[in-house]
Amino acid sequence: MKPIHNRKYLEDRRKALRKDLTSAEATLWNHLKQKQLEGRKFRRQHSILDYIVDFYCPKEKLVIELDGGYHLRFEQQLKDYERDEVLKSLGFTIFRIENKFVFEDLDYVLNGIKTCFKNE
Template sequence: MIIKYNPKLKELARELRRNATKSEVRLWQKLKRDQMHGYDFHRQKPIDEYIVDFFCNRLRLAIEVDGYSHEILEVWERDVKKNNRLNELGIQVLRFSDAQVLKDMDNVLRVIEEYIFQFEANGNTPPSIPPS
């Protein structure tokens, strides 16, 4: 499926890739080059009016890694709006904190794998994820 995006976001996405956080770099090391069960992930992918940290089109899955700023009410409200819009587009969102990625990578990867296993068990239909 072709996903449309605001072309003005392309340069910002490049900038975000160049200035990735430590947790984004670590998770990317586990997702790149089809390492996650052969699924192709992209980083800092523009979708609609947003940029998601990681995205797999085939899985219809966005993965977000949230730093401490996401605990601020205004940022949290934007995250909810972003999640809702992505869900409207048929994209599920998994969110992890920086701390989870840096200190508990095994469980982060297990959650992503569980999504993949459910996707495959559902005949390549994205499983629904309870709101976080």
């Protein structure tokens, strides 16, 4: 069976996305990197199957997606829904939130992420 994480053919795309984070992704990354959020390790622009997710926490099988205006388009919402359903079927938890909340209420976003953590 082919591995589902970080498939080689997506490597260049993942690297390009890491170099060109949106301002919301960069802001959130500053609070997720180096295990700052309750000791959880996060990866940015991580691929699962043929999808590249914004952030991924392996310990929690948690995918975090930040959505800008592009994601408000109906066609994109359908794609996002289908993608989320595929990832959920593989046991991943999806936390999807609009970019604006990263800037308007970062504590709300971080607390929302924490609620996805399994109790230890």
